[in-house]
Amino acid sequence: MAAEHHRDRGVLGGGGAFADRSGQGGYGGDHHDQQKQPAMMCALKAATATAAGSLLVLSGLILAGTVIALTVATPVLVIFSPVLVPAAIALALMSAGFVTSGGLGVAALSVFSWMYKYLTGKHPPGADQLDHAKARLASKARDIKDAAQTRIDQAQGA
Numbered sequence: 219m220a221a222e223h224h225r226d227r228g229v230l231g232g233g234g235a236f237a238d239r240s241g242q243g244g245y246g247g248d249h250h251d252q253q254k255q256p257a258m259m260c261a262l263k264a265a266t267a268t269a270a271g272s273l274l275v276l277s278g279l280i281l282a283g284t285v286i287a288l289t290v291a292t293p294v295l296v297i298f299s300p301v302l303v304p305a306a307i308a309l310a311l312m313s314a315g316f317v318t319s320g321g322l323g324v325a326a327l328s329v330f331s332w333m334y335k336y337l338t339g340k341h342p343p344g345a346d347q348l349d350h351a352k353a354r355l356a357s358k359a360r361d362i363k364d365a366a367q368t369r370i371d372q373a374q375g376a
Contacts, residue, residue: 295302335342 332342332344336345336348
């Protein structure tokens with residue numbers, strides 16, 4: 219049934235998008251294109267195999283060099299570790315300090331920029347929310363003041 223489905227669509231038998239000029243199934247084009255394609259594929263396979271082999275050899279050489287370098291450097295690292303470990307910790311702490319300082323400086327500049335825009339009336343993003351929160355706080359403060367005044371009046375009247 220699947221073969222009939224493909225034949226009806228022109229994949230297996232004559233006709234359809236994949237038929238060549240002779241009416242037989244294929245991918246179109248001359249006999250010359252059909253001979254040229256395998257030669258190109260063969261060249262592509264050879265180039266890929268050569269590149270992959272070269273990369274594999276290079277990977278092995280790098281691994282061997284790394285093992286040799288570690289073998290040579292290990293005694294040096296053990297001898298100088300009382301100096302290198304604190305130096306590495308100090309370097310990490312200094313780097314973290316500079317990064318934190320820079321980040322906080324950028325944050326402060328962005329806050330000052332936002333405040334300047336807000337105070338000059340340029341309506342920065344989030345200004346509506348700030349105005350709404352300010353109005354709610356003022357309303358609550360008024361409610362608390364009124365409630366306190368009511369209680370004071372009740373206490374004085376009693």
